[in-house]
Amino acid sequence: xxxxxxxxxxxxxxxVLGLIVxxxxxxxxxxxxxxxxHDAYAVDISQKLLNPCAEYPMGTDQMGRCILSRLILGxxxxxxxxxxxxxxxxxxxxxxxxxxxxxxGVTDNIIMRMADVAxxxxxxxxxxxxxxxxxxxxxxxxxxxxxxxxxxxxxxVRSQVxxxxxxxxxxxxxxxxxxxxKIIVRHILPNTISSIIVYATLRIAAVIAHIASFSxxxxxxxxxxxxxxxxxxxxxxxITSHPLMLxxxxxxxxxxxxxxxxxxxxxxxxMTPTSEEGAVVxxxxxxxx
Amino acid sequence: MKRLKLILLRIVQIIPVLLIxxxxxxxxxxxxxxxxxxxxxxxKGIQPTEESLAAIREELGLNxxxxxxxxxxxxxxxxxxxxxxxxxxxxxxxxxxxRFPATLELAISASLLAVIFAIPLALLxxxxxxxxxxxxxxxxxxxxxxxxxxxxxxxxxxxxxxxxKIAPIVAGSKIQNIFLPAFTLSIQYAATYTRVLRGNLVxxxxxxxxxxxxxxxxxxxxxxxxxxxxxxxxPVITLIGVxxxxxxxxxxxxxxxxxxxxxxQFAISCMKVKDLPVIQGYIIIVLLAxxxxxxxxxxxxxYIDPRIEVE
Numbered sequence: 334x335x336x337x338x339x340x341x342x343x344x345x346x347x348x349v350l351g352l353i354v355x356x357x358x359x360x361x362x363x364x365x366x367x368x369x370x371h372d373a374y375a376v377d378i379s380q381k382l383l384n385p386c387a388e389y390p391m392g393t394d395q396m397g398r399c400i401l402s403r404l405i406l407g408x409x410x411x412x413x414x415x416x417x418x419x420x421x422x423x424x425x426x427x428x429x430x431x432x433x434x435x436x437x438g439v440t441d442n443i444i445m446r447m448a449d450v451a452x453x454x455x456x457x458x459x460x461x462x463x464x465x466x467x468x469x470x471x472x473x474x475x476x477x478x479x480x481x482x483x484x485x486x487x488x489x490v491r492s493q494v495x496x497x498x499x500x501x502x503x504x505x506x507x508x509x510x511x512x513x514x515k516i517i518v519r520h521i522l523p524n525t526i527s528s529i530i531v532y533a534t535l536r537i538a539a540v541i542a543h544i545a546s547f548s549x550x551x552x553x554x555x556x557x558x559x560x561x562x563x564x565x566x567x568x569x570x571x572i573t574s575h576p577l578m579l580x581x582x583x584x585x586x587x588x589x590x591x592x593x594x595x596x597x598x599x600x601x602x603x604m605t606p607t608s609e610e611g612a613v614v615x616x617x618x619x620x621x622x
Numbered sequence: 623m624k625r626l627k628l629i630l631l632r633i634v635q636i637i638p639v640l641l642i643x644x645x646x647x648x649x650x651x652x653x654x655x656x657x658x659x660x661x662x663x664x665x666k667g668i669q670p671t672e673e674s675l676a677a678i679r680e681e682l683g684l685n686x687x688x689x690x691x692x693x694x695x696x697x698x699x700x701x702x703x704x705x706x707x708x709x710x711x712x713x714x715x716x717x718x719x720x721r722f723p724a725t726l727e728l729a730i731s732a733s734l735l736a737v738i739f740a741i742p743l744a745l746l747x748x749x750x751x752x753x754x755x756x757x758x759x760x761x762x763x764x765x766x767x768x769x770x771x772x773x774x775x776x777x778x779x780x781x782x783x784x785x786x787k788i789a790p791i792v793a794g795s796k797i798q799n800i801f802l803p804a805f806t807l808s809i810q811y812a813a814t815y816t817r818v819l820r821g822n823l824v825x826x827x828x829x830x831x832x833x834x835x836x837x838x839x840x841x842x843x844x845x846x847x848x849x850x851x852x853x854x855x856x857p858v859i860t861l862i863g864v865x866x867x868x869x870x871x872x873x874x875x876x877x878x879x880x881x882x883x884x885x886x887q888f889a890i891s892c893m894k895v896k897d898l899p900v901i902q903g904y905i906i907i908v909l910l911a912x913x914x915x916x917x918x919x920x921x922x923x924x925y926i927d928p929r930i931e932v933e
Contacts, residue, residue: 450638462646583773
């Protein structure tokens, strides 16, 4: 089972490419300070707005900071916040989804109505209100995303659990007198893992894109943080003179988002039986929420 | 009866959202720059003293318990009274509504463009399923759905504005400049609609009535357009509506990039100078617009597709 998934996954070239790029980016994020040629926060006005050269491969920004170093540090900012957001919505969404799907009844109803409420919020309005009250920061933005996005996770897990609950092996375990906890851990969770992994991978891509766009409009990371959205906002006023300042951060966002997306879609194709290809993506509409 | 029940259910669902968002918006009035009483006095040109502050506090009801203040604030909000903007001293509602047409124009054009792109692309992908055109369209829609729209906007502005010089860099919301921002916004929606529509068309293509149409001599493409499209497009209409609801709220990043003077750009520029009455007004008005659009959609959809029932 596992072997066939791996084999199927590695036959998919775009997915493998996505995996390699994603791993590379995570490594860059972890070792950002070591990889970066300069200090990403070192201001040197005498070196401002340089074109790419040997010393600064991507040039410098309006404060004379090395753009390449800021891009590398930015990988940490956005990738790590995206991973944190995704991990927390997993921790909230998966248990709630399992409980809703397995227990059913009133509990299910309460959890699902909460999920309905969370999905009805327009994200930008909530972000605007929270930022207005607590001030603009990446942390507050992360809170908004968690508040909104545990819901689709819980819903997806719930529907999987409801299907698995009716399978013969679970019914057999129930007949054998296994405890609920044991059934969930031994039989139900392992069968939802593949959908959870796919969904989480796609979610990371979506979170990165959202963080960048909120930071761009000033509701997320604040200058001088090395963040791709902030860098794009800095570069806006130099669109005529130094357009490259706008190209680099955008390319990074595009590469990360595409890498995690093709990784997620590759995993999805590899993990779902051919008869229901694209099952998870289709079921949850996970492409871009 | 069932329809009425469904609408009621939706309204009940919206209540917690309305409560939370209005409370957050109300909370905003208490974090505004300095004491509310102080700010109000100064905007009236009165020197704040102990007595005048106490008097204005009483007058504004700032001594009431918070729930009472909230209810009073809500009553005013229901009449769309959010006070005046700190920046311009004009009523908030006036400021927002004067910018609303620009946002609406953008929302309508972007939605239209998305549909105009999606329908032929989906038909093409279905007709040539699993061959070159389908793969190309699949990759394109996958990229289009995931690329951050504001970056596409910046690149388009650079290409058409700086390089080709056929579009102004600072456009202002003039209708002849609407294409670039509308196109930028439409890309991700077009991509999503193409995907969904193709999926539906492929399903429908397998059904008997399409086969019957082909048997009667219609070409494969003809059968798709004539009989398939009508049924495949139904689920897309909901999507279009939901997205339109989002667009009507203003697209902060795109409006900023193309200097489109809509409500999104206005809200964010007020955020930067902490003009909180405007933020409050924006949040409530957009929330109402969003809720109303979604309710209308539910009702319309119920009449188009009577199969929808209460879960």
